[in-house]
Amino acid sequence: MKCAGPIDVRDVDESSINIDPIQVGGRLTPEAMKAIIAYGDGYSICDNCRKPFRLDYIKTPPVDVFMRDLAAFLHMDVARVVPGARRGFQAVADTYVERGDPVLITALSHYTEVLAIESRGGLIREIPKTTENLITPDATAGKIEDVTRETGKTPSLIFIDHVDYQYGNLHPVREIIKAVHQYDIPVLLNGAYTAGIMEVDGKDLEADFIVGSGHKSMAAPAPSGVLAATAERGSEVFRTTSVKTDVTSRTFGIKEVEMMGCTLMGVTLVGMMASFPRVQERVRRWDQELANGNLVVDALKSIQGTEIRSEYPRKHTLTRVDTTKSFDIVAKNHKKRGYFFSSALKTKGIAGIIPGATQVWKFNTYGMTRAQAEHVASSFKEIAAENGLSVL
Numbered sequence: 286m287k288c289a290g291p292i293d294v295r296d297v298d299e300s301s302i303n304i305d306p307i308q309v310g311g312r313l314t315p316e317a318m319k320a321i322i323a324y325g326d327g328y329s330i331c332d333n334c335r336k337p338f339r340l341d342y343i344k345t346p347p348v349d350v351f352m353r354d355l356a357a358f359l360h361m362d363v364a365r366v367v368p369g370a371r372r373g374f375q376a377v378a379d380t381y382v383e384r385g386d387p388v389l390i391t392a393l394s395h396y397t398e399v400l401a402i403e404s405r406g407g408l409i410r411e412i413p414k415t416t417e418n419l420i421t422p423d424a425t426a427g428k429i430e431d432v433t434r435e436t437g438k439t440p441s442l443i444f445i446d447h448v449d450y451q452y453g454n455l456h457p458v459r460e461i462i463k464a465v466h467q468y469d470i471p472v473l474l475n476g477a478y479t480a481g482i483m484e485v486d487g488k489d490l491e492a493d494f495i496v497g498s499g500h501k502s503m504a505a506p507a508p509s510g511v512l513a514a515t516a517e518r519g520s521e522v523f524r525t526t527s528v529k530t531d532v533t534s535r536t537f538g539i540k541e542v543e544m545m546g547c548t549l550m551g552v553t554l555v556g557m558m559a560s561f562p563r564v565q566e567r568v569r570r571w572d573q574e575l576a577n578g579n580l581v582v583d584a585l586k587s588i589q590g591t592e593i594r595s596e597y598p599r600k601h602t603l604t605r606v607d608t609t610k611s612f613d614i615v616a617k618n619h620k621k622r623g624y625f626f627s628s629a630l631k632t633k634g635i636a637g638i639i640p641g642a643t644q645v646w647k648f649n650t651y652g653m654t655r656a657q658a659e660h661v662a663s664s665f666k667e668i669a670a671e672n673g674l675s676v677l
């Protein structure tokens with residue numbers, strides 16, 4: 286079946302249990318699906334835009350209320366929608382990073398943080414991780430000291446990942462932020478894997494900024510995301526235009542420079558808004574999500590030779606697993622080679638693992654029912670047993 290021309294219908298989430306790490310938290314709610322059909326046209330959000338002509342003032346639909354609700358949801362003073370977490374990083378980097386400024390990220394940071402700093406000509410330095418793949422307050426303070434000695438400047442900004450994309454580990458961000466604030470450096474908390482998935486309280490964590498991803502963790506279409514800030518930092522990153530042009534003497538009202546005036550103008554924003562009530566509710570069921578995740582992780586652990594690379598017990602549903610000494614040994618002698626694994630999973634209705642991967646791979650159980658988690662857990666064990674691996 287085709288959508289149009291050569292474009293296939295996509296039904297991975299209807300036809301299978303998807304465990305793709307980056308996709309599961311972004312899947313749309315039925316409400317978002319309806320909203321995006323109605324708001325598919327370009328600039329559709331602008332129907333009822335009136336003075337002072339800015340996205341966060343639109344009352345129909347209630348974008349103004351949504352922006353305030355978003356800030357409250359993250360326990361921050363002010364929030365704006367952005368086209369992806371990466372554009373949130375960029376707005377903050379644009380505000381604080383000058384050419385040559387040292388900026389800290391972590392050894393587990395996402396490439397988009399690097400690019401946001403690189404585009405400003407900032408000097409990127411990484412906070413090292415422990416052997417358990419965690420970032421600590423001590424390592425953070427140590428790196429600030431090192432970099433200050435190296436460059437003669439304190440870092441102008443620090444990015445900390447709340448849960449990193451490589452291991453899905455939950456870092457002690459409250460303590461890290463406390464350490465950073467001893468040096469008076471603003472902290473951007475990267476909540477791409479947490480905001481919209483679990484409760485995130487920016488006030489308690491004392492974050493200067495929280496960035497979230499709509500299409501990764503808030504059941505919203507891509508590209509969407511949120512940039513939230515404290516009132517003080519918000520006045521810096523959400524500063525308004527002050528330009529008057531020379532020939533026509535035009536001024537541009539209260540357009541926000543880093544937001545390029547307006548950001549999300551149709552499906553993305555309205556999709557995000559339509560899913561938001563369910564997102565607010567689902568973060569309260571995080572313990573059930575963790576229980577499902579641990580069920581699957583325990584099944585994998587029971588397969589001899591399989592090692593969980595993420596912290597254990599799990600504090601997030603994204604997990605990195607090493608099957609070099611289990612499924613990869615099977616792959617060596619299997620006629621389908623490494624493809625046997627993804628192909629066996631497919632037979633059991635499970636999708637989202639990179640075809641051919643049998644060494645180190647990641648999966649995410651977010652959004653499963655208990656029955657689905659049980660099915661995934663027993664499927665891993667069955668595939669192991671069918672291929673001669675011993676299961677405890």
Ligand SMILES: *Cc1c(COP(=O)(O)O)cnc(C)c1O
Pocket residue numbers: 307368369370371372394395397446448449450475477478497498499500501509510
């Ligand atoms: C996915 C991801 C991003 C990028 O998010 P976008 O919304 O696609 O820009 C940034 N950081 C981390 C840790 C991620 O996992």
